[in-house]
Amino acid sequence: MNRQVIEHDGVPVGVVVPDQGQVKFLAVKYHVWDLDAQRFRSADEARAAIRHLLGGQSARPEHGGVAAA
Numbered sequence: 542m543n544r545q546v547i548e549h550d551g552v553p554v555g556v557v558v559p560d561q562g563q564v565k566f567l568a569v570k571y572h573v574w575d576l577d578a579q580r581f582r583s584a585d586e587a588r589a590a591i592r593h594l595l596g597g598q599s600a601r602p603e604h605g606g607v608a609a610a
Contacts, residue, residue: 545584549573549591557584566590 544558547566554573557564560580566587568577573591581587 547584547587547591549588549595554591555587557581557587 542559542564544556545564546553547555547557552570554570555566555568555576557566559565563580563582564584564587565578565580566573566576568574573594575594576587576590579587579590581590
C-alpha cells in the first residue's frame with residue numbers, strides 16, 4: 542500500500558502511510574489533529590475514527606475560507 546489521501550465531507554483532512562504493518566494517519570487539517578500520528582489497521586478504520594471525532598461536523602469552511610471553531 543502506498544500513501545492514501547483521506548477525505549471527510551469531500552475535503553482532504555490527512556493521509557495514511559504504511560507504518561509497522563498498519564497505517565499511520567498524518568493530519569493536514571486542524572480539526573482532526575487529535576488523530577495525528579495514530580496507527581490504524583486500515584484506511585477505512587482511520588475514516589471511521591475521523592467520523593467519530595467530528596461527530597457529524599462538516600469539514601468544509603463556514604466563514605470566508607476559515608474553518609469555524
